[in-house]
Amino acid sequence: MTSDQKTFTEIVDKAIAKAEDILPKDKLFSYKSVLFPTVFCSPETFKALESFEARNDDIILAGYPKTGSNWFVHILRDLVRTIKKSQCEMNKGSDELLYLEFGDPGKFERMKNLPSRRVLGTHLLPHMLPESIFKNKAKVLVLIRNPKDVAVSYFHFSNRMPTLPSFRTWDEFFRDFIEGKVARGSYFDYLMEWNKYIDDKNITFITYEEVKMEPEMGVKKMADFLGFFINEEEIQMIVDQNNFQEMKKNSECTHGVFGKILFRKGDIGDWKSIFSEAQSQEMDQKIEECLRGTKLCEMMKYDIYCRF
Template sequence: MDGPAEPQTQALWDTEENDISEISQKLSGEYFWYKGIPFPPAVYSPESISSTENAEVRDDDIFVVTYPKSGTNWMIEILSLIIKDGDPSWVRSVPIWQRAPWCETVVGAFSLPDESNPRLMSSHLPIQLFTKSFFTSKAKVIYMGRNPRDVVVSLYHYSKIAGQLKDPGTPDQFLQNFLKGEVQFGSWFDHIKGWIRMQGKDNFLFITYEELQKDLPGSVRRVCQFLGWQLSEEALASVVAHSAFEAMRANPMSNFTLLPPSLLDQRRGAFLRKGVCGDWKNHFTVAQSQAFDRVYRERMRGLPAFPWDEDPEDASPDPDPSPDPSPNPERASEHPSPQP
């Protein structure tokens, strides 16, 4: 049924509203460091991360793990629909962060009442900080990767509207901080290189944003096979339709418009806006692209090619990028576009 949330869900949502209000009042814009990784305060704390490291995992738990802005919410939406056999009622009645709550936040997944079976949970943690008990369990991790050039563009824009994140400064300053790992959750390179070591394990699936974009039905089938979940063709079509970008952008339970502007100010830009691959070419200058490529080649040496490495059309930016429509075209490159 597509009506309002059930009483238990509504009661939890009322509690979360109070938690969100309290978090909003503690935002400082400066990060704290935990075991070499920067985190924004209020939303995270050393205690909440330590608690996550030592939490108990169940064998039927399913985790979505990503570096920020790599398709986390897209995969959550897909999983939310898969475990309901394509029925969209859940994604239309329960906020996405409640369907797959974050492990390491102050209001963390392991401290919340169970709202789904199996439990869906999300995390941005690098592998060395992830819940230790996972590695001796049968629980499953789906790791979403994404072209880091698109990640940095999306993260830049997100930092402009997210109250818990530091102001990103100029695009060039932010790119340099990203390449040095001095952004929320640290180095993209270390994050993906840490988790990719899990490939070959029965309870680990590595999948990319680019693969979902290229073949969403095939990617959903691959996720179902990994989970051991059978979907009819009708259910599969429903998962694909209701996890499409436009469907998510129109769904208030998935587009984050329920959050207050103090946490996410969508008056300054939508959280879900484009949902494309390769938008970085509209924002990187040639010099920025060359600087990025130098670091990328050095840091990723010896690893197999990723989908974004294999696409010849994704190899270099337009020397004269076409900016988004803007009253001041010269500044358009300072406003990268987010994706889910």
């Protein structure tokens, strides 16, 4: 286990333990009308984040919860390690929980000592990110996944993760998800905001489904966007290292207690096991209202992955 994995495990395990003693009503707080988990985020950290100075060689992975962010962070880090040909450069000092909005306000000062390229994750909407990310032309990879699978995965995650309020029924969660009353806010708002950046040359969009179906092509797409030149053998090595089943099997070592919560199925189309026809139609209508005719909707292949 590397030093950054150990620290990540310690941080998350400590947060999970702390959350066990927090009342459900106190597990989330609102910041700029969006709900966030109390044990991971704070208004003070959000305020400090505003002055965070991004580098032009930073790699930002932007993904709504349960779109596959943990999987893609590992792929991106392996890409950087492959280019550097050494893990020691990547690991040096990288013992923070590198989701931008997580942790204490002092983390951003400590992050100045991290070597380039930094791989940073976030679940935040674009307007809540520091201006320096866009001004300094950091590379942003926006991860999207069909909203029905996101909803089902988020429902199970919420009921397994002590840092979040649990739900008595799927119907109860579905209503809150549709209305954006879950942690990190509305996925539909998230998609609509990021759609405004779809033609930005420093930002690219990738879907969970395309990488799940053709992982080698997915890794190559990410490498090409970042300007990394890697061969087929290196691509295959990264794919093999980040196989979902292997990651799930090793999750206790890599993620501690959190591993048993984080990894569930990772399947495409799991939504069909729980959505009612009426709920499916309601979400279809919501997507129509929010994204009809957009490049992002076309990229999502909604008609393929989200229709009964």
